[in-house]
Amino acid sequence: MGEEKKSQRATRYxxxxxxxxxxxxxxxxxxxxxxDWPYKQARVQLREQGATEWALNFFGSDTPQAIYEIGxxxxxxxxxxxxxxxxLAFRGQGPFKEPLPLRAVTVIPSLxxxxxxxxxxxxxxxxxxxxxxxxxxxxxxxxxxxHSVHGGPVACV
Numbered sequence: 555m556g557e558e559k560k561s562q563r564a565t566r567y568x569x570x571x572x573x574x575x576x577x578x579x580x581x582x583x584x585x586x587x588x589x590d591w592p593y594k595q596a597r598v599q600l601r602e603q604g605a606t607e608w609a610l611n612f613f614g615s616d617t618p619q620a621i622y623e624i625g626x627x628x629x630x631x632x633x634x635x636x637x638x639x640x641x642l643a644f645r646g647q648g649p650f651k652e653p654l655p656l657r658a659v660t661v662i663p664s665l666x667x668x669x670x671x672x673x674x675x676x677x678x679x680x681x682x683x684x685x686x687x688x689x690x691x692x693x694x695x696x697x698x699x700x701h702s703v704h705g706g707p708v709a710c711v
Contacts, residue, residue, distance in 0.1 A: 571603060597629075618649075625654035637661050 568576075579598070585591045595615050599608040613620050613629040616636075621643045623629035634640050636656070639648075646653035672678045678689060 580659075601679075621650075621656065622653065625655055633662075635664060 582596060585700050586594055586596065586638060595617075598612040600607045600610040600612075610631075611623075611629045613623050613632040615623075615632065615634065616678075618634075618639050620629065620632035620634045625643065640656060640658060642648040643650045643654040644656050644658075663680070676689060678684055678687070683689070684691065685700075
């Protein structure tokens with residue numbers, strides 16, 4: 555019984571370094587989750603206590619900057635959305651002049667959607683009709699100019 559109580563006490567205690575780290579992550583998560591909060595990009599850096607250099611750098615972004623952060627060894631792990639520009643960077647295609655030293659760890663499915671809408675008055679009912687009628691289109695993209703759809707694959711089409 556005494557050993558069980560000691561084990562329970564040990565699992566309830568969390569070192570101050572762990573508390574600080576978790577608190578920073580939770581606070582950051584709450585801020586980013588607020589629709590009115592403008593700062594949505596995240597960087598997490600880890601090092602030993604007392605060290606002057608950061609040992610690990612994680613970067614979460616929806617811009618191609620994350621790809622360059624990995625390629626130029628300023629980040630060790632990055633999340634990039636959408637994933638297509640990572641393939642271009644790996645192959646050295648599109649806006650990437652040469653292959654970057656990247657490896658995909660996983661792809662996380664997301665609810666990114668592309669919608670195409672035309673006014674009923676156009677008579678357009680299919681993709682081929684757009685091509686056949688050479689119908690002029692206006693394209694609307696995200697308002698963030700550093701997002702992947704502005705500087706990545708779309709720019710290469």
